[in-house]
Amino acid sequence: MERVLAALGAGVLFGLGLCVSGMVNPAKVLAFLDIAGAWDPSLIVVMGGALLVALPAYRLAMGRARPLFAERFAWPTASVIDGRLIAGAALFGIGWGLVGFCPGPAIASFAFGLPKSFLFAAAMAGGAAFARLTLANHRERVAASA
Amino acid sequence: MEGFTPVPALIGGLMIGAAAALLLWLNGRIAGVSGIAWGLIARPREDSGWRLAFLGGLVLGALLYRLASGDAVMPNIEASWAAVLLGGILVGFGTQLSGGCTSGHGVCGIARLSPRSAAATLTFMASAMITVFVARHVFGA
Numbered sequence: 001m002e003r004v005l006a007a008l009g010a011g012v013l014f015g016l017g018l019c020v021s022g023m024v025n026p027a028k029v030l031a032f033l034d035i036a037g038a039w040d041p042s043l044i045v046v047m048g049g050a051l052l053v054a055l056p057a058y059r060l061a062m063g064r065a066r067p068l069f070a071e072r073f074a075w076p077t078a079s080v081i082d083g084r085l086i087a088g089a090a091l092f093g094i095g096w097g098l099v100g101f102c103p104g105p106a107i108a109s110f111a112f113g114l115p116k117s118f119l120f121a122a123a124m125a126g127g128a129a130f131a132r133l134t135l136a137n138h139r140e141r142v143a144a145s146a
Numbered sequence: 147m148e149g150f151t152p153v154p155a156l157i158g159g160l161m162i163g164a165a166a167a168l169l170l171w172l173n174g175r176i177a178g179v180s181g182i183a184w185g186l187i188a189r190p191r192e193d194s195g196w197r198l199a200f201l202g203g204l205v206l207g208a209l210l211y212r213l214a215s216g217d218a219v220m221p222n223i224e225a226s227w228a229a230v231l232l233g234g235i236l237v238g239f240g241t242q243l244s245g246g247c248t249s250g251h252g253v254c255g256i257a258r259l260s261p262r263s264a265a266a267t268l269t270f271m272a273s274a275m276i277t278v279f280v281a282r283h284v285f286g287a
Binding site: 002003004005006007008009010011012013014015016017018019020021022023024025026027028030031033034035036037038040041042043045046047048049050051052053054055057058060061062066067068069070071072073074075076078079080081084085086087088089090091092093094095096097098099100101102103104105106107108109110111112114116117119120121122123124125126127128129130131132135 | 149150152154155156157158159160161167168169171172174177179180183184187188196197199200205206209210211212215220221222223224225227229231232233235237239240242244247249254255256260261262265266269270271272273275276277281
């Protein structure tokens with residue numbers, strides 16, 4: 001129960017931050033990405049502000065054995081920089097640049113009830129499921145040929 | 147730089163960083179939205195309470211902002227329906243392939259000083275900027 005409440009609190013704070021910073025608005029995100037237009041550097045300040053807190057917070061957590069409400073930290077295990085990482089990030093960037101939504105703001109924007117938010121999220125789920133299927137098939141082929 | 151809003155951007159950024167710190171210190175979890183959402187779709191019966199609470203919190207936070215500000219800011223989605231559909235598919239596919247998005251790689255991964263996340267962040271920033279450049283200044287959309 002305390003884990004659910006902690007996640008709810010973190011989610012609310014995250015959603016508020018996305019709105020206060022303007023990042024829930026795709027037009028503002030696109031204005032950051034449009035370096036040849038009327039460039040709006042706000043997004044870089046948002047990331048800088050987030051890192052100002054997250055960098056020391058992560059550093060502190062990395063020296064500790066466990067979080068308050070769970071047995072252990074779920075640290076990511078992948079560290080390799082490979083074609084899959086770069087290709088995935090490049091495709092994500094194309095989608096982000098086409099619309100101005102990445103996953104966080106797209107979901108937070110449900111609060112505004114815009115039909116395009118819901119279509120974007122449904123398409124995102126479809127794209128993610130397709131990626132998982134493709135990766136599973138690829139692993140099977142690799143296993144079969146080994 | 148006409149639309150530049152450094153003060154709200156900084157305050158909002160600090161809030162996002164604090165949210166990531168809370169989720170890590172309390173639950174030991176990375177505040178990566180694509181990963182949290184995918185876990186909910188792929189394994190709905192397992193460990194889904196906190197995921198649902200976090201994603202619901204995102205919407206609730208935005209709703210609270212909307213009420214407090216009196217609809218001062220509405221998201222403006224200029225993209226066509228077809229572009230929204232294609233963009234969503236690419237964002238979903240790409241973030242699963244690379245294991246993260248702007249929050250997971252861009253904020254939490256860089257906070258962890260992960261070279262993998264830094265490489266992903268540089269790549270999606272560059273690819274998004276190229277996409278906007280082509281759409282706006284080559285095709286003039």
